[in-house]
Amino acid sequence: MSHSPPLDEMCExxxxxxxxxxxxxxxxxxxxxxxxxxxxxxxxxxTALLDAVPLSAATGDRYQNVYVSLIQTHLPRLAEADLITYNPDRKLIAPGPELPTALLVLRAAWAAYEPSHAAEWPLGEIDATIRSEP
Incomplete structure (x- = not known):
């Protein structure tokens, strides 16, 4: 019999x-x-991804709003779920042990909702964006 994660973990x-x-x-x-x-x-x-703008335009109030919501809400929640590790004192993020599972789910959802673009997984575009940042 195959092992599957408990339903509560999947729902989380x-x-x-x-x-x-x-x-x-x-x-x-x-x-x-x-x-x-x-x-x-x-x-x-x-911010750049949410607004579909270059990194140079991801500034101002919108950036501040995203930054504050990440440190106050989203990063602690992701860390509690072991998707990332987050050091709130040093404001540092690293991959958590459950990140690969989340990326698989996101990729599967991408393929399901965008079947004609399944090969155009946005991770490559994001990776290119990160590498091009000064």
Missing amino acids: LYEMLRRQRRCYVLLVVGANTTPPYPVRPVARRV
Whole structure:
């Protein structure tokens, strides 16, 4: 018999993925290869992705709103679910042990909702965005 995660763990993961900002944090953390990541650049990337603007335009009130919501709400919740590790004193983020599972779920959802674009997984685009940041 195959092992499957308990239903409550699956529901918790889906709860974490209900918020777009959390999904983008997971995609940004999953795309980068040199943890830990300071929160401010992650918040800028999330702002840019939310607004579909270049990183240089991810500033001002919108960026501040995203940054504050990440540090006050989203990052602690993602850390509680072991999707990331978060050091609130140093404002650093790193992948958590459950991040690969979340990325698989996000990729499956992407393929289900965008079947004609399944090969165009946004992680590559996000990775390119991260690497192009000065």
